[in-house]
Amino acid sequence: MCDISLLPQITITEFCNCFHTILKFSCVYCCVISEGKPLKDEDVLQLLPVGTTATFYFRDLGAQISWGTVFLSECIGPLVIYLMFYFRVPFIYAPKYDFKTSKHWVVHLACLCHSFHYVKRILETLFVHRFSHGTMPLRNIFKNCSYYWFFAAWMAYYINHPLYTPPYYGEQQVKTALGIFLFCQLGSFSIHVTLRNLKPPGSKIKKIPYPTKNPFTWIFALVSCPNYTYEVRLKDSLLSAERDSPVF
Known part of the structure; x- marks a missing residue:
């Protein structure tokens, strides 16, 4: 009262x-x-x-749910789902492959990259992001999470499949894609920090982002949401490194 x-x-x-x-x-x-x-x-x-x-x-x-909870659900789901395929838990592949990881080193590298990406996003949600809106309708969490969870399962199924074969161009293709992946991770983090600095703590002020002295933010001059540009490119690089053509 x-x-x-x-x-x-x-x-x-x-x-x-x-x-x-x-x-x-x-x-x-x-x-x-x-x-x-x-x-x-x-x-x-x-x-x-x-x-x-x-x-x-x-x-x-x-019924409402916080944006932070939605973001965490979007990230924790793919992290767990991918690891289930990586360790080949029962009922995914043939029984003889249960809990037997791949013999290809690039598959292990893919798991590290995928896990790093979503752990980074979880940490950004906890310590970097500032949300303008406190909550969203509870029903939207299923719509928001379905893409991330399904895409992670689809990609993980082929990369960790027992019949998987390494990229056609071998180690050079993997190294090139890994370089792009790391570059985009730095770019994504830089954009998130820049967007965070536009909002003082506890406020709902909205400002137009502009390029800063950080070279990774110069892309603001070309697109309005470069964090998604980096996000798409880093996923493309991961799939390219694995030659995961079915997911493409």
């Missing part, structure tokens, strides 16, 4: 929280009837462009 005497000075978030228990909503937002647009969480009641009285509408947003 809230102190009625303080109502003019409280924010919309605090105002909605006053009614959260009473209305028993999972997640609430309110809006002024005159405009019908959701108010910002940081808006103060007495500063709203309304008269002495105003009507607020409350809406139940349903």
Whole structure:
């Protein structure tokens, strides 16, 4: 509950929280009837462009889940799924291959690269990313995770398959692809740090990113979301190193 005497000075978030228990909503937002647009969480009641009285509408947003939890689910799933194929747990390949890893060194390298990528993303989620929105609908976690989990399983199945054969161009192809992979990992990390620095802690300020002195950020002059550019290229390099043509 809230102190009625303080109502003019409280924010919309605090105002909605006053009614959260009473209305028993999972997640609430309110809006002024005159405009019908959701108010910002940081808006103060007495500063709203309304008269002495105003009507607020409350809406139940349903079950919510934090963006951080969604990101962690997207990353932990592929990490575990890939390792299941790498160690060839039962019921994936023929029984005679259970818990027998590949004899090809490039398969072990692929596992290291794949694991490194998702461990890096988990650490970035915990210590680098700053989320503008606190939550998202719970049902969206299945949609968001399905791509990452399915793609990891599809790729891991072929790379760790007992009949897998190394790349056609051999060690040179693997080294070239590995160099691109590491380059893109550095690029992705640089972009995430740059985007993080655009948002002060605890704020929802949105700024347009621009290239910095870091060469990996110069790609901002060409694309608006270069973190995804690096992401696509590093996955291409991993698949190229393994000659994983079915996944392509």
